[in-house]
Amino acid sequence: xxxxxxxxxxxxxxxxxxxxxxxxxxxxxxxxxxxxxxxxxxxxxxxxxxxxxxxxxxxxxxxxxxxxxxxxxxxxxxxxxxxxxxxxxxxxxxxxxxxxxxxxxxxxxxxxxxxxxxxxxxxxxxxxxxxxxxxxxxxxxxxxxxxxxxxxxxxxxxxxxxxxxxxxxxxxxxxxxxxxxxxxxxxxxxxxxxxxxxxxxxxxxxxxxxxxxxxxxxxxxxxxxxxxxxxxxxxxxxxxxxxxxxxxxxxxxxxxxxxxxxxxxxxxxxxxxxxxxxxxxxxxxxxxxxxxxxxxxxxxxxxxxxxxxxxxxxxxxxxxxxxxxxxxxxxxxxxxxxxxxxxxxxxxxxxxxxxxxxxxxxxxxxxxxxxxxxxxxxxxxxxxxxxxxxxxxxxxxxxxxxxxxxxxxxxxxxxxxxxxxxxxxxxxxxxxxxxxxxxxxxxxxxxxxxxxxxxx
Numbered sequence: 001x002x003x004x005x006x007x008x009x010x011x012x013x014x015x016x017x018x019x020x021x022x023x024x025x026x027x028x029x030x031x032x033x034x035x036x037x038x039x040x041x042x043x044x045x046x047x048x049x050x051x052x053x054x055x056x057x058x059x060x061x062x063x064x065x066x067x068x069x070x071x072x073x074x075x076x077x078x079x080x081x082x083x084x085x086x087x088x089x090x091x092x093x094x095x096x097x098x099x100x101x102x103x104x105x106x107x108x109x110x111x112x113x114x115x116x117x118x119x120x121x122x123x124x125x126x127x128x129x130x131x132x133x134x135x136x137x138x139x140x141x142x143x144x145x146x147x148x149x150x151x152x153x154x155x156x157x158x159x160x161x162x163x164x165x166x167x168x169x170x171x172x173x174x175x176x177x178x179x180x181x182x183x184x185x186x187x188x189x190x191x192x193x194x195x196x197x198x199x200x201x202x203x204x205x206x207x208x209x210x211x212x213x214x215x216x217x218x219x220x221x222x223x224x225x226x227x228x229x230x231x232x233x234x235x236x237x238x239x240x241x242x243x244x245x246x247x248x249x250x251x252x253x254x255x256x257x258x259x260x261x262x263x264x265x266x267x268x269x270x271x272x273x274x275x276x277x278x279x280x281x282x283x284x285x286x287x288x289x290x291x292x293x294x295x296x297x298x299x300x301x302x303x304x305x306x307x308x309x310x311x312x313x314x315x316x317x318x319x320x321x322x323x324x325x326x327x328x329x330x331x332x333x334x335x336x337x338x339x340x341x342x343x344x345x346x347x348x349x350x351x352x353x354x355x356x357x358x359x360x361x362x363x364x365x366x367x368x369x370x371x372x373x374x375x376x377x378x379x380x381x382x383x384x385x386x387x388x389x390x391x392x393x394x395x396x397x398x399x400x401x402x403x404x405x406x407x408x409x410x411x412x413x414x415x416x417x418x419x420x421x422x423x424x425x426x427x428x429x430x431x432x433x434x435x436x437x438x439x440x441x442x443x444x445x446x447x448x449x450x451x452x453x454x455x456x
Contacts, residue, residue: 094414094418097418097419098418101418101419101423102259104419105259105419105422105423105426106259106260106262106263106266107263107266108426108430109259109260109263109267109422109426110262110263110264110265110266110267110270111270112305112309112426112429113142113263113264113267113271114267114270114271115301115302115305115306115433116305116306116309116310117135117138117267117271117306118271118302118306119302119303119306120134120138120306121134121135121138121271121274125274131271131272131273131274132272134271135268135271135272136268136272138271139264139267139268139271142264143264146260149340149344152336152340153337153340153341156334156337157337160337160363259422278294278295278298281294282294282295293440296440297437297440300436300440301433301436301437304432304433304436305429305432305433305436307397308397308429308432309429311396311397312347312393312397315346315388315392315393315396316342316343316344316346316347317343318392319342319343319346319384319385319388320339320340320341320342320343320344320346321339321343322339322384323338323339323342323381323384323385324336324338324339324340324342325339326380326381326384327339327360327377327381330373330376330377330380331367331368332360332363332364332367332377333363333367338356338360338381341356341359342356342381342384342385346385346388347425347428348412348424348425349389349405349408349409349412349428350405350408350409350412351412351424353382353385353386353389356381356385357378357381357382357385358378360377360378360381361374361375361377361378363377364376364377364378402452403428403431403432403435403451403452404450404451404452407431407450407451408427408428408431411427411428411430411431412424412427412428414427415427415430431451434447434451435448435451435452436448438451
């Protein structure tokens, strides 16, 4: 028979009570002693009633039995919204470029020069030529080439511009003969149509001598003449002061010179710095994949733009030489002027060829007496440009750098409207840069296909 003790068996105490008692004892030991009647006594601990835990009062439920509502998966943006955002972003970029034309125009020229000459500087660096020396030499040669072309064209161009009103008037007189012949041919064809339809043309009756005398006595002719004189509008010409026009011309020339100078200076620093700018950009990128894609993109743009511009420059130089020789053979004055004009105008696709054809036709009209010989000059000019544009340039550039003519024309219109003549000169290089960049990314390859002119 077991002996019963007055104490409680620890095993019979609930599990929640024992830890509470232990905590009570620890609290009592750590509590500060209070002096009472000369003795240091510990304060009596408060009685703690164990409370039933929530887990004891509620039934246990396994996590598998709990019905947790599933959250909806995030949906991707609709294609229409993405297209709308892309269109808005493109419009914002174009508006910013329009407002910042004074800053972006020389910057774009410097970038085009850098992309064109960067492979040359890199190849010279492999031959142990410092990049600063090669960059300075290339920029110096480029400036000398631009100045020599400008000075050689300045005097003949000034003479032709000053004589332009008289030249146009004389050309109009020469063309009046053609207009008279066309009018006679049209009148004859109308008479033939009337005769074929059974309607004989009724000649206009001239007033008789007696009727003219009577109308003169009555003063009808004088009245008609006075009425005609009163109906004629009075032309008023407002001439601008010469000083104001000269100041405006000097201001525009100074702005152009400053823009050209800034472009060459920025191009020199970009060429002489080497890959410093690219390395700084690579340090900012977080992943190795993005760094590799950036390096491949920059190098592909360099190769594409350099290949395109260098080949186009050589093609245009050859076209200018061919047109200069053709104009010399046809007897045109200043054949070197027309050759240089053709080489420069050919940097503007379509527009340059049409403008050059019209100019040489006007000059040929006042130079030659024969209209057939005068018409031969623009025919030869346009024929040479057509051969270059349809055979030589596509054969040398290949399909990789061919551009859609419609997109080229739209690019000329947009950049010409935004940046003027400078934008027209940059329209084709900008379009080529966009195509090379889009061709490098898989998602943008449809845009590159749209900008290209691949023939099936």
